[in-house]
Amino acid sequence: MLNILVIGNGQCGNRILDSINKHAFGGKGGKLVKFYSKQKFNSNVQTIAINTAVNDLKEMKYTRAKDRIHIPHLHGVGANRTIGKQVFEEKKEMVMREIEGRGNFDIAFVITSASGGTGSSFTPRIIKELKERYDYPVYAVVVLPFREEGTLYLQNAAFSLREIRESGVDGIILSDNQYLKNIGGSIQEAYDGINDMIAERILFLVDALDSEMMMVTDLGDFKTVMKGGAGLATIGFYRAEKDMPVKTAIQNALSPSGLLFSTDIYQEASRAMVIIKGDQKYLSIDDISNEIEKLSGAVGHVFKGIVVRKGEGPQVLAVLTLESARELESLYSIAVQAIQHEKEKKLRVQSGMELDKSFSQIEGLEPEY
Amino acid sequence: MNLKGTITSVLCAFFILLMLNGAASARVEIFDGDIEEGDGYQINNYVIDITDVFVEANTASYYVYEKNTKIETGLLDVNETAEFDFEGEGKLYLRLKSVHGGILPRATVDITLSNFDKSDVYSNKIVDGGHSKASYGIPDLKITKEIDRNTLNVGESVTVTVKATNVGNDVAKDVIFIDPKQEHFVLEATTYEETSVDEIDKGESFLVYIYELKAMEAGDFRLRPITATYKNSVGQSYESGSNTPAVSVEGAGASKANIETAMNVDSRVLERNEKISTTFILKNTGGTTAQAVRLEVQIPEGLEYVSGDEEFEVVGGKPRVYIETLQPGNDKEFGCTLRAKDMGSYTLTGKLSYEYQNGLDSENIKEYEEISVSGISVEKGKYDHLLELPVYVYVIPLLLLAGIGVHFYRKHREYKF
Structure with missing residues (x-):
């Protein structure tokens, strides 16, 4: 049995972590599911939610209270990564003690938004500390912001992503809100939908890494895949109806609608791991082999695993590491503009100090009536 | 001589025949x-x-x-x-x-x-x-009620003598005399009393009573008749009544308080744990004030006292009402509520006691009365069948609920941040 640590950092990380815990109860996960059901992890999965904003921690419904770590600092760091980094440095030992208290792990995932305050500033440092203190692989699941969310978030995302990559992380799995925003509904529904999508994929991955398979992929394979490319990866997923051929399910998982990040996998993917789960009667080995062969032809090495689950329709998860990411380049271009924009605003504000000169003209005078 | 003897014999025979013929002709x-x-x-x-x-x-x-x-x-x-x-x-x-x-x-x-x-x-x-x-002889008892005087004063006594004579043509058997209570008088002394006799033969007289009645009120009264029931020799039943002698009582009458009571319940059939309302009405219909009126309610085992009007006080577990005085013509009404505890048929009893001055005697006259309402039936309550179920029927679900409650509380604590 694998020992897996999943950390959710900041508001976005907390919500995805809560969604993972909710889905782990199985079924549709109503509000009372925690009272009558048990989480169905195959592995020893420890989840920890970290936040400086206590309200974000209080919002969580499916994560145990002891797994929610509040780092006291007013009501958050206000999207200011500088303050976030300072707070982490002050509370670093408290955070690491909590993690250490959960025991030893075989793998860790740190989920965060790249654009917020706490998550984007804590995550690179937590990963750095984990890598320095432990020898298990640590992977970051990073959620990129909507491009119209504002300049602060964009510049945070740009700097945070760079710092995460430089923290010693073993791989970054990207998820892009901008890419997924066509999920529809209200902003809250879109956020919830994206959180659920990411949670579902991570749960599938965690479940598959510790399952008996017809064709085996394991943690080692996952590490190999994640080492490929530029250290960036994304995940494709598709849950098919029972009467859908498995090859169509694989194609859908690899199609843009199945991915968390905008990429042309046949151009940018470096390595892949495809895990297919479902009832044996839906899993045609020939179809699977044909589709995997097609993918291998484009990306190089593809690990494939088949998990047999009686009564379940075909589900496909693909982990794809990327050699390049044009979408990231685009993001960074926008981020640079955002940084310039912020800089200009600051200068304008500083020039607004000329007002003080105007005020100084009436110094020593009193109004006469 | 022979002729004389023959004539004598013939005459004797003639007289004998004449006598015999006379008898026959009778x-x-x-x-x-x-x-x-x-x-x-x-x-x-x-x-x-x-x-x-x-x-x-x-x-x-x-x-x-x-x-x-x-x-x-x-x-x-x-x-x-x-x-x-x-x-x-x-x-x-x-x-x-x-x-x-x-x-x-x-x-x-x-x-x-x-x-x-x-x-x-x-x-x-x-x-x-x-x-x-055929119907046979008819006994007929003529009963006479005689008094030694027709006029007297209040507080004085009159002696009453009752006799019965069978003036019928058959024996009167199994004779029973009934003398009703006499209003306006009280029985002061009984000198002789023989209220039943096996038989009174034709023409026979029988002394039934000698007693004294003390007049309590002024007025002209008739003493109530004594009645007798009896049978003839073949068991046929007959009845006779006495005369009703008139008595004139003069002077101021003795005063008397007389409390008439009524006890009502709002329901005679109720389920266990239901309540029953009881009302007591006391009315002084006498001519003088009743004093120290005390009504004590005897509550049977299967019922219990819940509450009552402010006049009620509970002494030794028994609810009672005490009134100093109840004027002539006045009435009082009290109510109390009882609860049915156990199934069964019950009788609710009220014991009334009071005193009054009759104006003649130096001491108060004490009266006692008992009233009751019987046939109060307490039946099985709506949910009594639940009590008849075995203990495990309650214990198991309670344990389950308690377990679920503890589980929910622990889960709530586990997830409450």
Whole structure:
């Protein structure tokens, strides 16, 4: 049995972590599911939610209270990564003690938004500390912001992503809100939908890494895949109806609608791991082999695993590491503009100090009536 | 000499014959007529039934009964006479004169009596259906209620003497005398009392009562009649009543308080744990004030006192009401609520006591009365069947609920941040 640590950092990380815990109860996960059901992890999965904003921690419904770590600092760091980094440095030992208290792990995932305050500033440092203190692989699941969310978030995302990559992380799995925003509904529904999508994929991955398979992929394979490319990866997923051929399910998982990040996998993917789960009667080995062969032809090495689950329709998860990411380049271009924009605003504000000169003209005078 | 002796003997024989003929001629005619077959003829307690008429044989058969006892049977030819004893010395003669056929055969008979005073014959008639349909002698008790004086003052006594005389023609048996309570008087002393006797013979007198009544109120009154029930010698029932002597009482009357009580319940059939409302009404219908009026409610085991009007106080577990005085003509009403504890049939009793000054005696007169409402039936309550279920029926779900509660609380604590 694998020992897996999943950390959710900041508001976005907390919500995805809560969604993972909710889905782990199985079924549709109503509000009372925690009272009558048990989480169905195959592995020893420890989840920890970290936040400086206590309200974000209080919002969580499916994560145990002891797994929610509040780092006291007013009501958050206000999207200011500088303050976030300072707070982490002050509370670093408290955070690491909590993690250490959960025991030893075989793998860790740190989920965060790249654009917020706490998550984007804590995550690179937590990963750095984990890598320095432990020898298990640590992977970051990073959620990129909507491009119209504002300049602060964009510049945070740009700097945070760079710092995460430089923290010693073993791989970054990207998820892009901008890419997924066509999920529809209200902003809250879109956020919830994206959180659920990411949670579902991570749960599938965690479940598959510790399952008996017809064709085996394991943690080692996952590490190999994640080492490929530029250290960036994304995940494709598709849950098919029972009467859908498995090859169509694989194609859908690899199609843009199945991915968390905008990429042309046949151009940018470096390595892949495809895990297919479902009832044996839906899993045609020939179809699977044909589709995997097609993918291998484009990306190089593809690990494939088949998990047999009686009564379940075909589900496909693909982990794809990327050699390049044009979408990231685009993001960074926008981020640079955002940084310039912020800089200009600051200068304008500083020039607004000329007002003080105007005020100084009436110094020593009193109004006469 | 021989002639003289012969003449003397002839004269003696003549007188003897004359005497015998005189006796024979003393017969008195009782009946001469037709009696249908199956009917009878009654003379006092005797009945001669003509049981069968044989026209072709010119005979008829008869039975003779004294009351219900058969004493003689026989078959007579036409012009033949039968005789039998009647009430001691008397002789009864039955002569068959002729027989007649038809739908109802009949016999023409001649019935005569000798050695019997005809005036003693109080009953002689044809009895349809024979002796079984006959009615016999009737006792008649003449009861006299005599008083030693007709006028007296309040507080004085009158002596009453009751006698009964059987003026009927049969013995009075199993005699019972009933003397009702007399209003306006109180019984002060009883000198003699014999309220029942096995029998009073014809013409016999019997002393029933000698007692004294003390007059309590002024006015003209009639003493209520004594009644007697009795039977004749064959068990037929009769009843007689006495006269009602008039008494005039003068002077100021003795005062009397009289509390009339009523107790009502709003329901006589109720389920266990239901409540029942009880109302008590006390009204002084007497002429003077009732004092120290105390009403104590005796509550049976299966009921319990819940609450009552402010006049109620609970002493020793028993609710009671105490009123210093209750003026003449005034009434008081009290209510209390009881609860049915156990199933069963119960009687609710109220014990009333009070005192009053009658103006004659130096001490207060104390009165006691008991009122009750019976037939209060407590039945099984709506949810009583639940109590009859075995303990595990409750314990297991409670344990399960407790377990679920503890589980939910722990889960809530586990997830509450």
